Amino acid sequence: MNALIERMAAQQMAMDxxxxxxxxxxxxxxxxxxxxxxxxxxxxxRVSLRLEPGTVLGLIGRNGAxxxxxxxxxxxxxxxxxxxxxxxxxxxxxxxxxxKARLAYVPQQPEALAWLKVGDxxxxxxxxxxxxxxxxxxxxxxxxELPRDRMLAKLSPGERQRVAIVRALAPRPELxxxxxxxxxxxxxxxxxxxxxxxxxxxxxxxxxxxSTHIVSDLERVASxxxxxxxxxxxxxxxxxxLKERNLRLHVPASAADQLVGPVPGEVxxxxxxxxxxxxxxxxxxxxxxxxxxxxxxxxxxxLSLEDLFVEVAG
Amino acid sequence: xNTAMPRTAPAAAARETTVQRARxxxxxxxxxxxxxxxxxxxxxLLGIAIALAMLAPRSERGAIAAVAFAAxxxxxxxxxxxxxxxxLQVEAHASRLPALAASIPAALALLLLATVVLPAAALVVLAxxxxxxxxxxxxxxxxxxxxxxxxxxxxxxxxxxxPLLCAALLLLAQRLLGLEALRLDxxxxxxxxRLPALAAxxxxxxxxxxxxxxxxxxxxxxxxWRRPVVLQAHGxxxxxxxxxxxxxxxxxxxxDWLWPAGQTGRAGRTRPVEAMRVLLGTPFAPLRRGxxxxxxxxxxxxxxxxxxxxxxxxxxxQVRNLINGGLGGGLAGGGITLVGMYGWRLDVxxxxxxxxxxxxxxxxxxxxxxxxxxxxWRAVARPLVQxxxxxxxxxxxxxxxxxxxxxxxxxxxxxxxxxxxxxxLACLRPLAGQPMxxxxxxxxxxxxxxxxxxxxxxxxxxxxxxxSAWLVGGWSLVCAACGIGLAQSWRRFRARPHPFVQ
Numbered sequence: 001m002n003a004l005i006e007r008m009a010a011q012q013m014a015m016d017x018x019x020x021x022x023x024x025x026x027x028x029x030x031x032x033x034x035x036x037x038x039x040x041x042x043x044x045x046r047v048s049l050r051l052e053p054g055t056v057l058g059l060i061g062r063n064g065a066x067x068x069x070x071x072x073x074x075x076x077x078x079x080x081x082x083x084x085x086x087x088x089x090x091x092x093x094x095x096x097x098x099x100k101a102r103l104a105y106v107p108q109q110p111e112a113l114a115w116l117k118v119g120d121x122x123x124x125x126x127x128x129x130x131x132x133x134x135x136x137x138x139x140x141x142x143x144x145e146l147p148r149d150r151m152l153a154k155l156s157p158g159e160r161q162r163v164a165i166v167r168a169l170a171p172r173p174e175l176x177x178x179x180x181x182x183x184x185x186x187x188x189x190x191x192x193x194x195x196x197x198x199x200x201x202x203x204x205x206x207x208x209x210x211s212t213h214i215v216s217d218l219e220r221v222a223s224x225x226x227x228x229x230x231x232x233x234x235x236x237x238x239x240x241x242l243k244e245r246n247l248r249l250h251v252p253a254s255a256a257d258q259l260v261g262p263v264p265g266e267v268x269x270x271x272x273x274x275x276x277x278x279x280x281x282x283x284x285x286x287x288x289x290x291x292x293x294x295x296x297x298x299x300x301x302x303l304s305l306e307d308l309f310v311e312v313a314g
Numbered sequence: 315x316n317t318a319m320p321r322t323a324p325a326a327a328a329r330e331t332t333v334q335r336a337r338x339x340x341x342x343x344x345x346x347x348x349x350x351x352x353x354x355x356x357x358x359l360l361g362i363a364i365a366l367a368m369l370a371p372r373s374e375r376g377a378i379a380a381v382a383f384a385a386x387x388x389x390x391x392x393x394x395x396x397x398x399x400x401x402l403q404v405e406a407h408a409s410r411l412p413a414l415a416a417s418i419p420a421a422l423a424l425l426l427l428a429t430v431v432l433p434a435a436a437l438v439v440l441a442x443x444x445x446x447x448x449x450x451x452x453x454x455x456x457x458x459x460x461x462x463x464x465x466x467x468x469x470x471x472x473x474x475x476x477p478l479l480c481a482a483l484l485l486l487a488q489r490l491l492g493l494e495a496l497r498l499d500x501x502x503x504x505x506x507x508r509l510p511a512l513a514a515x516x517x518x519x520x521x522x523x524x525x526x527x528x529x530x531x532x533x534x535x536x537x538x539w540r541r542p543v544v545l546q547a548h549g550x551x552x553x554x555x556x557x558x559x560x561x562x563x564x565x566x567x568x569x570d571w572l573w574p575a576g577q578t579g580r581a582g583r584t585r586p587v588e589a590m591r592v593l594l595g596t597p598f599a600p601l602r603r604g605x606x607x608x609x610x611x612x613x614x615x616x617x618x619x620x621x622x623x624x625x626x627x628x629x630x631x632q633v634r635n636l637i638n639g640g641l642g643g644g645l646a647g648g649g650i651t652l653v654g655m656y657g658w659r660l661d662v663x664x665x666x667x668x669x670x671x672x673x674x675x676x677x678x679x680x681x682x683x684x685x686x687x688x689x690x691w692r693a694v695a696r697p698l699v700q701x702x703x704x705x706x707x708x709x710x711x712x713x714x715x716x717x718x719x720x721x722x723x724x725x726x727x728x729x730x731x732x733x734x735x736x737x738x739l740a741c742l743r744p745l746a747g748q749p750m751x752x753x754x755x756x757x758x759x760x761x762x763x764x765x766x767x768x769x770x771x772x773x774x775x776x777x778x779x780x781x782s783a784w785l786v787g788g789w790s791l792v793c794a795a796c797g798i799g800l801a802q803s804w805r806r807f808r809a810r811p812h813p814f815v816q
Contacts, residue, residue, distance in 0.1 A: 068667075072667075076675065076812070076815070077676075077814075077815065077816055078816055079810075079811060093812060093815065094683060094811060095676075095812075096682060097680070098678070100676055100677065105676055107667070107668030111668050111669045112668070112672060112673045113592075113595075113670065115595060124578040124581065124582070125677070127583055127589075128582065128677045128678050129678065
């Protein structure tokens with residue numbers, strides 16, 4: 001499995017390098033071969049990523065895959081052991097006020113300034129942003145029934161998350177980074193958040209990076225998707241393209257015996273209980289399906305994003 | 315909580331003896347590390363008790379000393395380990411495991427037999443201790459720890475201020491109301507003859523609290539101030555776990571007028587230091603006028619008590635003890651507590667992944683990393699220096715009131731400087747990405763505590779002889795160690811790409 005992950009990560013890196021690139025100064029976020037180890041365990045293993053302006057990138061992976069660490073490294077909140085991250089072309093660890101004023105971040109479980117009242121916190125934070133939208137704050141607090149005069153520490157996790165989202169959206173950021181934003185939200189609040197993200201991206205061209213393990217959320221708003229597994233970035237591309245470029249091949253035992261080495265684009269392989277193999281392939285953009293896909297006896301099945309995720313990370 | 319639970323299959327449970335079940339419960343309620351530490355401390359203290367019993371057989375003082383060490387040995391597991399059985403009992407109720415909950419009283423009875431009754435009998439036989447005294451001393455030691463763990467948070471605050479309040483009330487009664495007959499006889503309070511009564515009261519209170527908490531666990535109050543401490547320690551430790559030390563929970567339950575932070579009035583982009591203080595929270599946050607008055611009020615009451623005490627009867631030994639105790643307790647206890655409070659807050663911020671450090675790192679307006687570093691250090695240093703100057707002023711005032719000579723006052727200032735260096739190091743380490751507490755820091759804090767107590771002893775008890783050489787040597791070492799630590803941490807702090815990186 002590790003060899004497969006290694007190969008997929010290398011393939012992904014080669015594909016990223018081959019893709020026509022936007023000038024790095026206009027890229028909201030970029031990472032190059034980020035490495036970070038915690039107690040001997042690789043939380044990030046040579047991760048490279050480019051977030052093009054106006055895209056909505058859904059970062060998907062299992063718990064502990066390294067999504068939060070990647071986001072924190074991209075924003076310069078942690079110092080990587082190797083590699084670099086940039087925000088609009090400048091090192092994330094040296095970000096200036098101008099870049100900070102253009103971005104907003106919602107952590108997984110916001111804990112900051114819990115001793116302040118909701119209104120006081122938003123008024124205080126608003127003083128730092130030139131584009132702070134006080135009307136949006138008032139309107140959204142009312143719409144989401146969030147009390148201005150209640151202390152943050154006394155709110156439920158879901159309410160706290162929604163206050164953090166209001167705080168992040170109010171400065172009208174050009175780059176919005178959300179770490180598992182829907183984790184504590186009820187279905188109604190989740191839909192409202194997704195609608196807000198889609199609206200911002202569609203109307204204002206806001207670039208969004210959000211991590212999740214809820215595939216339906218991702219499918220609803222993301223234009224791009226990146227799979228993280230064991231600290232590596234395995235697949236990264238346009239969501240629609242990825243759906244069209246994957247196949248699960250059910251290879252009978254007779255054909256499987258004749259396979260030598262990995263199939264081009266192979267991302268997962270499992271033996272069938274009744275003999276043979278199931279092989280998941282993701283072909284490169286513009287490339288043809290491998291010959292195995294049309295071999296006699298081989299059955300083809302297009303996977304949903306969720307099934308693809310399970311195959312890759314399972 | 316450790317999940318190693320007793321076997322639950324009915325047949326296996328039926329075969330289990332009470333001893334086996336008690337053993338399994340004890341293994342389940344705390345992690346191995348705590349158990350090992352408790353056992354090691356108990357064995358050490360018991361060893362001393364046995365040695366004393368052997369070295370001074372049948373002597374009264376030897377027997378008292380042996381009983382005292384045995385009591386300390388008993389207090390360790392009852393203070394740090396066994397109260398967690400209550401948490402287990404409450405969780406057993408919540409998880410609908412009545413057999414587990416029902417087996418805990420039997421385990422407690424067995425523990426009392428093993429740690430109180432049998433050791434008391436051994437002390438009677440080996441050291442010739444008086445039976446009632448031995449039994450009541452061990453019983454008091456065994457019940458005090460669980461009782462403390464079962465007290466709600468507000469009781470700890472009350473206990474901290476109780477001595478000051480009692481002294482103030484006593485002096486007011488004597489000076490203003492003329493109740494001269496109202497005297498506190500400390501010798502009578504600590505009379506060993508009263509030990510059986512004390513043990514009985516502690517045992518009754520502990521049993522009452524245990525029963526009340528175990529039965530009413532489902533109706534616990536929301537406020538951590540009103541919730542028993544043991545039920546807030548769901549982590550691996552009874553004392554000092556993350557649940558207990560989450561300041562947000564405690565502050566959330568405070569009344570508005572007592573909020574230690576909340577002043578955002580003038581803080582903002584144009585006042586970066588003030589804004590950083592808001593973001594750093596208590597005790598760095600700017601205070602409202604009412605909060606400042608409250609703090610000055612407490613200090614004024616403390617000063618008034620001392621002045622009233624001294625003018626009441628300057629020659630009285632009791633008054634001298636009160637003043638010396640106030641100086642020693644204030645400087646050593648209060649000083650180290652303040653250092654811990656400032657350093658701990660920054661350490662919490664360093665460890666919290668989605669807390670104020672993220673806001674500090676991503677809020678625009680703090681300038682480039684060098685500017686942010688300067689503002690951060692000012693935001694940390696300003697309240698620290700203010701508190702230090704305020705504390706030094708009170709200390710010097712107390713010293714003057716107590717008649718401390720110029721050399722003594724100078725030593726008090728040296729102590730304040732030493733404490734200030736330790737506070738600076740405790741604050742700088744988390745900002746440099748290092749944990750506030752380490753073996754090195756614990757040793758340094760202990761050495762500082764010893765020097766603070768030595769200083770107050772030398773200053774307030776000149777009749778004990780001059781300890782100048784000891785103070786010069788001790789404070790030089792403490793200051794040098796703090797200086798080395800500060801230099802190392804400062805280099806790390808400056809080498810970080812920005813001051814809020816985690």
